[in-house]
Amino acid sequence: MSSAGQNVKTVRKRRGLTQRELADASGVSLSTIRKLEQGDREGARLETLRKLAIALQVPTMRLVGAPREDGTSPQTSDRWAAVKSALERPPWASGVEDELPTVTGVHSALQEALPLFTGDRLTQLSVLLPSLLRDADALGPQGRTVRMRLLQLSGWLMVQTRQFPAAETALERALDHAADGLDKAATISVICWLRLRQGRLDEAFALAVGWADEIEPRMSRATPAELSTWGWLLVRASAAAIRNGQSTEADDALKLAMAAAVAMGREHAPENDFLRMFGPTTVKLKAAENASVTDRPDMVLRMAQRIPMAGLRPTSNNRNRHFLDVADAHAKMGQHADAFEKLEQIKADSPEWLPNQRYARDILSKLIKSRRTLTTDMRAMADAVGLPL
Structure with a gap:
């Protein structure tokens, strides 16, 4: 089947039309449409494709060219434009009557916004985040902790919505503000996920394994936060390995992750941080994901x-x-x-x-x-x- 024929068939099916209905709507003969879709014709005249495109309510070039590559839509990119701008840290400016943001106020606003992150309320987040990010930037050194948390969440959200350059910016800034190794490792886990989505499997594996080795806790006295962070790095390592054809390494990493999960005892989010939710069910879900990948x-x-x-x-x-x-x-x-x-x-x-x-x-x-x-x-x-x- 020619590229044009495949495109006509794909769009016709999406529009819910039969070949005869498309012929009636476009004025193109039924035999021409059949031959085009079956590949009996190498292509069609531009005028024929234009008539079909009008009936199918798409641009003519949608039928002429090859199918578009799958990727982030312009609408999605536009939605996050203000967030991406805020992540670049433009100067914060207050009006004459504006009060300067406070650590307490920004922290409260972030807590109120958490259900939007956990509930994937993307439209509301795209409106809320720009001002929240700018307020956090205006706090200065005393706002380091809340700023790190907001940047970490924003980076996670940008990975989720495939805004990868913005994710890099947010997560690198989060690392700069991390108070200790555990905070850094939790951010590194999100960076590993970013690398996985970018297809940079060797980097994701090396980063996850390196940091897992760095923070490996003593199981007998490990805190939930330590177990969760270590376990997630191992999960990331397993995900990278299985996608890279390294099944032994993937299995080994997942076994260690399960050991951390068993030590946790149940699904638990340390410090009420949903990004660190971890436990036996999480590891089982990831084992099923590995089976899907293979x-x-x-x-x-x-x-x-x-x-x-x-x-x-x-x-x-x-x-x-x-x-x-x-x-x-x-x-x-x-x-x-x-x-x-x-x-x-x-x-x-x-x-x-x-x-x-x-x-x-x-x-x-x-x-x-x-x-x-x-x-x-x-x-x-x-x-x-x-x-x-």
Whole structure:
């Protein structure tokens, strides 16, 4: 099939049209559309594609060119423009009647904003964060702790939404403000996640292993914060290794992470920091993720049945990431209805989280390719996850 033919077919299915309906709407003959989509024609005249594009409500070049690369949409980049500007630390300026921010005030504002982070309330965060970041910068040396925490959260959010240069800025600044090795290691864990999402696997592995060795606690007297931070670095090391074809190293790191989790005893967030939530369930979720990465869908589904999910928040990124693994496993096993049901569950629980997940778009693409026509729900899901037309 030609590139144009594939593009016409993809967009037609997204619009919920049959070939005959597209022919009627565009004025292009049914036989031409069939031959184009079946690859019996090398291409089509620009005028023909223009007529099809008008009927499909897309630019003509969407049909002419190759499908767009999957990536962050311009809308997503625009949403975070003010946050990215604030992270660059422009001078803080107050009006004549403005009161200077205080450590207590900024700390209180950050505490009030935490549910927005844990609940993936991205629209509200994009509005709130610029002023909060500038207020934190205006605190001076006495605001070091609250500033570090805000920058760490902002970096995590930028990784989540694939704003990678902004994430680098936020996390490097967070490291500069870290009060001790444990704070630095917690930030390094987020940097490792950034490297994973960037595909820089060797760097992620080396960074995670190096810092895990640096902070390895004595198990007999380790605090929850030490166990959690060490465990997360090991989880990051395992994730990097499994993606880099180093299965032995991945298994070894995950075994050590489970030892930390067992010492924790349960899922726990030290100092009420949701980024450090860690325990046996977290490690089991990551073991299932490793099975997914190595293309063992049957094992993913078996492991999923044994993972206790009741205590995890509906908007937990660990939980949602696991559900994507389960959806992908169902899709690979030909259980398309079950796969789509998992996507629907994530969409209902975390509607602002899902569009930032390239993984979700990949899964839905598999489901769509298996069908001649799309249901209304499938078209809605395609729009929700930002599947390119």
